[in-house]
Amino acid sequence: MQKTKYSNWVQGSDMKGKFQRKKVVVVGGGLAGLAAARMLSDYRRGLEDVVVLEADSSLGGxxxxxxxxxxxxxxxxxxFLHGRKHSSVRRIAEEMGCQIRELPYHILLCILHSLITISKFDRYYLGHEGRMVSSSEANEHTDILHVHQIFERLAEEDPEVPDMSMAEYLHCKGVNRVVTQLAQSFYANDFGCSLEQLGLRECIEEAQQWIYGDTYLILDRPLSSIIDYLSQGLQVHLNWPVVRVEYTEDKGVRLWSQNGSTICADYLILTVPMKILQECVVEFDPPLPPSKLKSIQSIGMRxxxxxxxxxxxxxxxxxxxxxxxxxxxxxxxxxxxxxxxxxxxxxxxxxxxxxxxxxxxxxxxxxxxxxxxxxxxxxxxxxxxxxxxxxxxxxxxxxxxxxxxxxxxxxxxxxxxxxxxxxxxxxxxxxxxxxxxxxxxxxxxxxxxxxxxxxxxxxxxxxxxxxxxxxxxxxxxxxxxxxxGYTHPSLHAHGARRTLAEPLLGRVFFAGEATHPGVNPCLQAAFDTGQRAASEIIALANPSRL
Known part of the structure; x- marks a missing residue:
């Protein structure tokens, strides 16, 4: 076994033929999986028997x-990290002793909740004119102000409005081509899709639920340092791609890797990217319920x-x-x-x-x-x-x-x-x-x-x-x-993220940015959903200790 930074890491699938039983198996060594495993491991009252299975040769997702x-x-x-307020990831960075540089939220690109006043650092390049628009000019540019006003006011929209694409929504607003192009470059691209794929209702929900404040955070070290920090002391198996999951209400779960290695547990937290679920890389027995399958296919990831x-x-x-x-x-x-x-x-x-x-x-x-x-x-x-x-x-x-x-x-x-x-x-x-x-x-x-x-x-x-x-x-x-890339607010996917996050038989739990209904997909969303899934297991295993 190859040695790594942490002695309890296993660099490969060396469990073939061995019966392994754990309390909790976390599939996925990204931020969501490590947040869940860290919370469970630190709980120290019967739930410290936790293992992380990562398909890749390194952690981090x-x-x-x-x-x-x-x-x-x-x-x-x-x-970048998101937000000064209510930020669990920022608290982790501060525990690590990171120096944190703050940037006003609205000088960056994911600014669904930004101020209409444009930061002095912002610039816009209008390619069809070959013209760079400075910050002072942007504050007086009708089209730039208009596109920000439209997205800012999504928080005031009726969340039950009939769903449509943001392309249709802008068309209904009667905007000109420049506003549409700005919306595509500024908002849709940052969400990870095109305006035609961006769903109005999920955009409204995200706008109404954002609680993290108007700040972006840049650390003085790579973000992988957070992965290093969270993974200290955890049991981690790398190169362990899960291809099959069996789950029953009375016996728990059993997982298979590509090479036939198996591991059993009372509970499973699944944090794999959406494409892994959509392309049926993991087989489930019994098959996932129709509602779960529908939610998986409706959440977009480009x-x-x-x-x-x-x-x-x-x-x-x-x-x-x-x-x-x-x-x-x-x-x-x-x-x-x-x-x-x-x-x-x-x-x-x-x-x-x-x-x-x-x-x-x-x-x-x-x-x-x-x-x-x-x-x-x-x-x-x-x-x-x-x-x-x-x-x-x-x-x-x-x-x-x-x-x-x-x-x-x-x-x-x-x-x-x-x-x-x-x-x-x-x-x-x-x-x-x-x-x-x-x-x-x-x-x-x-x-x-x-x-x-x-x-x-x-x-x-x-x-x-x-x-x-x-x-x-x-x-x-x-x-x-x-x-x-990552999931985006998707057309006709309202409610799908909540359905995806629902546990199966009290044994299989889902986490990852795709399961968070109220955050433009980001590190904070991944971290929060990992802790949410861990809390759900703690509540089931030891309800009197919450």
Whole structure:
């Protein structure tokens, strides 16, 4: 058995032929599963016999980072914590001694509850005009104000209103094309889908139930440090994908892995991503009830891509954090900066010093995923050149109109090309920051992407392409045990999350962001549902001790 940071971890399915009986089995080693296991393990009154089964070779689920691109680990999954109020995850970070940087909620992208006044750090790039809108201009821009007012006022809507897509809702509001494009880039993309897939009733419920306050939190270390912290002392079996679950009211549950290993328990908490349930990766005996199956199929989860680019110098304004982009390849970008981290030898090995992250989800991500990683990076760099390049040495940010997305990409959106070639990335980077949630990865370097074209470039016109040092594309659809981004408020799915969260026979419990009806899917939602499932088991096992 390979040794790990914690001596009670098992790096593989070595339980074949052994009878294992536990009090609680938690399937899924992401934040929801670890929150549940931690709560049960800490309870210390008869429920400490808990084991976590993780299909992947590391814990963390969608919390993962890469190294070698920048002088700090770069998150390829979630980057931010939500909210100052009622935040269990923030309390964990404070217990760990993290330094926490707060950003006003409304300067970021998931701002369903934001103020209508736009933060001074916000910018919008209107690709069809080739124009960057500053914060002061945004406060007076009719279309920008209008789109925020529409989504802000969802909290005032009747929760029993007939369901429709947000595309239909905006059409009923009579909005113009610019407002629609802003809604797609700002709200739908951040929710993880398109406006056509975004459900009105679930958006209303989310708006009315958000309790976490108007702050985003950035830690001084990778989010995987929270995974490390929560998993200390837990019994964890890695590389243990569950393929079959038997459950009965009198005997509890029995689980099988791919290689035939089995484990039995009194209770099961299932925290796998929605796509794993939708694609029937796990077989249930008896089969799941029709109501549960209907809820699983009605909750939407599309693909998500993060495009991460490292540069030798910054070519954007010093106060810039994020930009919402319409009629562009990347609907939203932001810049990141964290403290440098040295490896054990005191060396700092990184391709670039400055990082820009692009994010796309839903149908845009589906289309982009048909391109090679190299082509995705080229499209992203072309967009940044259009956004931040100057004309004749002018310092204005208003360059030429964004190249739409390019015709080639637009063709891909219209007719997904399944025959596209995949560019082989460059040499594999050594990991100077070993950790639980480190992604195996290869980075595409400057020379591999640009070859000899750079000699003729003018930095003023192509600042991104010229200073590009390396990049990485994270396509979450390709992660075997995730298969997409995260769930979104879905059309005709009102009530499905509550149905999904209901236990089966008092033996099988469900957790994960998809089971939380009142939170735009995030780390806080995952953590809260894990603790909710653990509390349900504690109430059943020891009701007098609550």
């Amino acid at each position: 969608r919390i993962k980072h890469i190294t070698g691109l920048a002088p700090w680990p770069v998150e390829v999954g979630p980057e 693909n998500a891509l993060k495009v991460i680019m490292a540069f030798s110098e910054s070519f954007w304004p010093e106060d810039l954090f994020d930009v919402i982009c319409t009629d562009c390849f990347l609907p939203e970008i932001w810049v990141t900066q964290y403290p440098d981290v040295a490896n054990e030898a005191g060396q700092r090995t990184a391709l670039g010093q400055f990082v820009v992250v692009g994010f796309m989800a839903g149908e845009l991500a589906v289309a982009a995923s048909q391109l090679s990683d190299g082509d995705i990076l080229l499209q992203a760099l072309s967009q940044l050149d259009s956004m931040f390049g100057t004309i004749n040495g002018s310092t204005t940010l208003n360059a030429e109109p964004c190249s739409k997305p390019s015709c080639a990409f637009q063709d891909t959106i219209d007719t997904i090309n399944s025959d596209s070639q995949v560019l082989e990335p460059g040499g594999e980077m050594m990991d100077p920051f070993p950790g639980v949630a480190e992604m195996p990865h290869k980075l595409i370097t400057r020379s591999e992407l640009h070859h000899r074209e750079m000699a003729s470039w003018d930095w003023k016109l192509k600042p991104a392409s010229t200073s590009f040092q390396g990049g990485y594309v994270m396509n979450w659809e390709l992660q075997e045990y995730v298969r997409g």
